Amino acid sequence: MNLRRLEQLVALAEERSFVKAAERTHLSQPALTRGIQNLEHELGIRLFDRTPQGVVPTAAGQQLINRARRVLFEARGLRRDAALIRNHEMGEVRFGAGSYPSAILLPDVLGTLMSEYPHLQIKVEVNDWATLLRKVETEELDFAVVERRTVPHDSALESQPLSKEAAGWYVRRGHPLADGRAVATRDLGDYPLVSVPLPETARNRLKRRLGQSPGEALALSLECNDLVTLREVVTRTDAVLSATPSVCRAQVAAGRLVRLNIQDSHQEVELAVARLANRTLSPAAHKALSLIQAWADQH
Numbered sequence: 001m002n003l004r005r006l007e008q009l010v011a012l013a014e015e016r017s018f019v020k021a022a023e024r025t026h027l028s029q030p031a032l033t034r035g036i037q038n039l040e041h042e043l044g045i046r047l048f049d050r051t052p053q054g055v056v057p058t059a060a061g062q063q064l065i066n067r068a069r070r071v072l073f074e075a076r077g078l079r080r081d082a083a084l085i086r087n088h089e090m091g092e093v094r095f096g097a098g099s100y101p102s103a104i105l106l107p108d109v110l111g112t113l114m115s116e117y118p119h120l121q122i123k124v125e126v127n128d129w130a131t132l133l134r135k136v137e138t139e140e141l142d143f144a145v146v147e148r149r150t151v152p153h154d155s156a157l158e159s160q161p162l163s164k165e166a167a168g169w170y171v172r173r174g175h176p177l178a179d180g181r182a183v184a185t186r187d188l189g190d191y192p193l194v195s196v197p198l199p200e201t202a203r204n205r206l207k208r209r210l211g212q213s214p215g216e217a218l219a220l221s222l223e224c225n226d227l228v229t230l231r232e233v234v235t236r237t238d239a240v241l242s243a244t245p246s247v248c249r250a251q252v253a254a255g256r257l258v259r260l261n262i263q264d265s266h267q268e269v270e271l272a273v274a275r276l277a278n279r280t281l282s283p284a285a286h287k288a289l290s291l292i293q294a295w296a297d298q299h
Contacts, residue, residue: 001042003075006068008035009047013065016054073156076139077279092121093284096132096144099196100269103227104246105145105299109291120284128197128225133157136274142285145292148272150199159272162296165244167267169260170252172235178258185209185264192221192239194230202267206242209264231257244269246299271296 012021012032022032040047047061057065093113097106106124113122125132125141132144137156151159169188171178177187189210198206203218210219221239224230227247234241235256241248251257273289275281281289 001039003072005035005039006072008032009039009065009068010072012036012048012055013057013061016056018055077276080139080280091282091284092123093282093288094123094125094141095285095288096125096127096135096141096146098127098129098132098144098146098150099225099227100147100244100247101145101271102126102225104244105271105292105295108295109288112291113288117284117287120287122288126225129199133274136276139276142281143273143275143289145271146274147199148270149201151272151274156276157274158277159274160293162271162273162293163299164268164270165246167242167244167269169262170231170234170241170243170248170257171239171260172237173255173258175238175240175258177240177260180261182261182263185262186211188240188260188262189219192237193219193242194222194224194233194239195220195242196225196227196230197223242267 008021008025008027011024012018015021015024018029018032022029025032027035036047043064045060045064046058047064049056049058106126110122110124113120125135129144129146129150132141132146133151133155135141136144145162148159148161151157169185171191177183177191185206186209198218204214207214207216207218212219222230222233227243230241231243231248231251233239235251240260241257245252245259248257248259252259273292
């Protein structure tokens with residue numbers, strides 16, 4: 001048994017077709033068929049059932065396929081770590097950022113990276129936390145800066161805390177609620193609510209404070225990953241924005257936004273770096289991460 005054979009096994013399990021799996025592994029169909037048959041003979045286990053609907057893993061086969069995926073994942077990591085040890089050059093960094101970090105830390109961090117390392121290739125993806133974490137797990141991204149509570153405890157990822165900031169609700173100057181009086185979260189339900197996409201725990205907490213029943217959908221009028229866009233929408237409408245002071249500081253100072261005096265709202269945004277556990281970062285990724293940590297320490 002070798003890695004090539006395991007790649008064929010996983011390809012057939014995912015494609016459910018000898019023709020497609022053969023194309024994916026750059027083999028002829030007869031060669032792939034012989035390879036799978038030899039593997040079944042070597043293991044003494046039937047790995048697949050051939051049905052009119054396609055090739056389907058047996059129960060025993062599925063267990064071995066899951067193990068094969070883990071072996072291939074570790075093998076890719078070994079090759080990557082060896083290459084990083086071999087090549088001591090900056091090269092390329094690929095990382096992701098969720099809504100809040102993209103709005104508050106990316107400009108400073110990217111500006112410093114480009115200034116200090118003009119030959120460094122930087123690829124940044126701003127996206128929702130679920131997509132970013134999946135791409136870190138599949139090694140499409142070196143790491144991602146996300147809300148800490150979105151990182152699953154039972155995944156292959158580890159999280160490194162960065163910063164914590166209390167969030168609040170913001171409205172435009174002249175909004176009916178912007179007169180300084182204390183209001184409750186329930187009072188916000190009369191106005192359009194806008195926010196970045198929220199984790200399930202945060203959605204449920206907000207529903208309770210708005211007085212919604214557990215079975216109701218959260219009454220958000222607009223969800224968007226771009227906090228800059230949300231901020232501008234709020235300055236032009238009666239919408240209410242959930243955000244942190246760092247996101248709205250300039251607009252508050254300019255008198256365009258007002259933070260509401262809400263007594264029962266105790267939200268926090270805690271940023272963290274999510275990366276694969278026990279993985280060596282490239283020199284470029286390590287430098288980018290160091291700058292992000294330095295930014296967090298200063299804020």
